[in-house]
Amino acid sequence: EVQLVESGGGLVQPGGSLRLSCAASGFTFSSYEMNWVRQAPGKGLEWVSYISTSGNTRYADSVKGRFTISRDNAKSSLYLQMNSLRVEDTAFYYCARGIHAFGYWGQGTLVTVSS
Amino acid sequence: EIVMTQSPATVSVSPGERATLSCRASQSVSSNVAWYQQKPGQAPRHLIYDASTRATGIPARFSGSGSGTEFTLTISSLQSEDFAVYYCQQYNNWPPYTFGQGTKLEIK
Numbered sequence: 001e002v003q004l005v006e007s008g009g010g011l012v013q014p015g016g017s018l019r020l021s022c023a024a025s026g027f028t029f030s031s032y033e034m035n036w037v038r039q040a041p042g043k044g045l046e047w048v049s050y051i052s053t054s055g056n057t058r059y060a061d062s063v064k065g066r067f068t069i070s071r072d073n074a075k076s077s078l079y080l081q082m083n084s085l086r087v088e089d090t091a092f093y094y095c096a097r098g099i100h101a102f103g104y105w106g107q108g109t110l111v112t113v114s115s
Numbered sequence: 116e117i118v119m120t121q122s123p124a125t126v127s128v129s130p131g132e133r134a135t136l137s138c139r140a141s142q143s144v145s146s147n148v149a150w151y152q153q154k155p156g157q158a159p160r161h162l163i164y165d166a167s168t169r170a171t172g173i174p175a176r177f178s179g180s181g182s183g184t185e186f187t188l189t190i191s192s193l194q195s196e197d198f199a200v201y202y203c204q205q206y207n208n209w210p211p212y213t214f215g216q217g218t219k220l221e222i223k
């Protein structure tokens with residue numbers, strides 16, 4: 001069974017940093033592209049970042065230069081390093097598997113940016 | 116950036132009836148559209164890809180259609196578990212992948 005489990009969310013002040021993790025199991029992690037998608041409380045879905053199997057990355061303009069996606073295939077883990085956090089980055093962050101359509105999602109981790 | 120616009124924002128349908136949800140792209144996205152279902156407190160669930168192909172394990176009462184700029188998700192004979200928020204997403208021109216704002220399907 002495919003499982004994606006996010007962790008690392010929490011309360012951080014504006015300008016602060018946070019690193020999210022996504023632990024994958026039930027499939028060959030190294031063979032799949034991965035993404036981060038976020039959802040502000042009560043709002044819609046917003047794609048954040050993508051990483052290919054070979055490590056190529058893409059970002060939404062809203063996070064470019066502040067967020068960094070990475071992966072460790074040996075640990076079957078996906079990461080999102082978030083720096084210079086803003087109040088508008090407050091959201092549930094989901095890791096999602098796939099290129100184009102996202103077939104599997106984790107349960108999400110909440111990031112709250114507030115003073 | 117391609118803008119995906121869903122209508123209506125909320126639709127009320129009785130159990131056993133058919134629901135039709137619409138999604139419009141700001142420019143042609145060919146058939147590169149996916150649909151997701153999200154229930155309160157849960158992650159999105161993938162329903163449809165390539166506009167009309169059901170994802171693994173999705174019941175046949177869910178069907179997708181359309182190409183270019185107009186897309187439809189149809190749920191025939193609504194079950195109680197189908198009441199949720201539905202999102203469309205385009206992956207024809209990315210980055211960024213873009214989602215519609217969602218349609219809430221509620222019980223009439």
